């Protein structure tokens with residue numbers, strides 16, 4: 001037991017654990033609404049935009065975090081908050097934005113000797129103090145938001161036409177969800193990796209929907225599944241010296257597979 | 265007193281006209297059925313009446329004292345809603361959100377309760393919405409609409425996914441609500457029940473529109489009640 005906890009004597013592991021748990025929780029909560037609104041690919045698109053922004057910022061010797069957050073927020077608002085009324089045209093624009101950002105990011109990194117692998121698949125060492133504090137802020141914001149506006153989030157997710165027709169201010173809810181998603185993706189990207197952060201948006205929500213039939217329960221279950229999978233994945237990645245993103249996603253996949261077998 | 269007076273109304277999406285030069289009125293206590301082919305603009309007209317899209321020409325005058333808070337809307341159901349993870353109570357409660365502030369008012373509980381009972385689905389309240397039959401789901405959405413408003417109901421093809429028995433039961437339910445004093449505007453493809461229950465019919469055509477009482481619509485004959493609409 002003592003040996004088990006010894007890994008958390010390292011400050012970087014403590015930070016990775018705290019930041020990761022918060023990001024995992026936020027991604028799961030936000031993911032429920034995104035998946036139900038058929039926006040599952042948005043996390044993927046935004047993470048690529050974040051990658052592009054971080055690379056360009058690094059090349060220009062700017063703070064990656066403070067460049068990526070506003071850029072990804074802008075992308076999220078364009079893709080999510082602006083909305084697409086009834087038709088679903090979002091699909092192609094997400095893919096275009098995502099691949100374009102990836103290309104720009106790779107070009108910006110060329111010759112810099114930066115470790116592309118750690119950007120793509122995440123690194124346990126990546127969370128700095130600054131990011132951890134931001135994570136705490138984000139976590140508090142998302143939790144308060146979901147506690148206060150659960151019904152409104154449900155209303156908008158379930159039926160936007162009705163919500164708009166009956167004069168509920170769903171524009172603000174949409175905007176808040178988009179901005180929270182952006183920050184979550186940016187903060188999670190360094191730890192989970194560009195290619196895998198969107199799994200945190202997707203898997204817990206899908207797993208929770210396997211076992212829960214009430215919106216409130218889906219939110220709680222997704223949060224719990226996500227946090228547990230993250231903690232387990234992080235420990236495994238430390239023991240076996242694997243990329244944390246991959247182990248966390250594998251844990252999520254295992255849970256999803258298990259729940260799918262149970263509920264068939 | 266007219267709830268809606270629509271004069272020479274045109275509605276369009278991105279410059280493409282859907283409805284042109286339409287005029288009709290809806291008075292308190294009316295039961296108006298809107299019929300017409302797919303794509304003739306029935307849903308669009310409801311959105312116009314709800315104030316979700318604005319006219320490109322003509323106008324929609326709302327009667328005194330008819331605000332957004334008085335209109336309950338039952339949109340055309342989407343596929344993704346049918347397996348949505350929410351309980352009946354959770355769905356109905358979203359109908360009360362236009363009145364409540366940050367925290368749900370005590371009024372919400374009684375309103376939800378009242379409408380669940382009114383539509384005979386009180387014992388389903390804890391059931392998952394996705395597990396209900398099509399008819400039960402429509403009752404839930406109707407209860408939600410009634411929570412949002414108790415004066416005027418706008419229904420968009422509420423019986424589209426129902427079998428004939430469930431559909432006629434639903435029509436009787438709407439008829440009861442109408443008799444209780446609710447004004448009803450309903451989009452439908454079922455001409456016979458529309459003729460039986462509605463007081464007025466609005467037929468949206470590609471070239472011209474027809475508006476009048478249900479009796480007159482029956483007498484207007486083949487021009488508007490021809491076989492094509494019985495599909």
Ligand SMILES: Nc1ncnc2c1ncn2[C@@H]1O[C@H](COP(=O)(O)OP(=O)(O)OP(=O)(O)O)[C@@H](O)[C@H]1O
Nearest residue numbers: 085086087277282301302303304305306307308309
């Ligand atoms: N959000 C939108 N943007 C652009 N065009 C639209 C939009 N919604 C509907 N339309 C177009 O407007 C026309 C009328 O659509 P509407 O949905 O009002 O028809 P409808 O009479 O309700 O048809 P249905 O019987 O199939 O429900 C159609 O040609 C449709 O393609």
Ligand SMILES: [Mg+2]
Nearest residue numbers: 306307340420
């Ligand atoms: Mg329609």
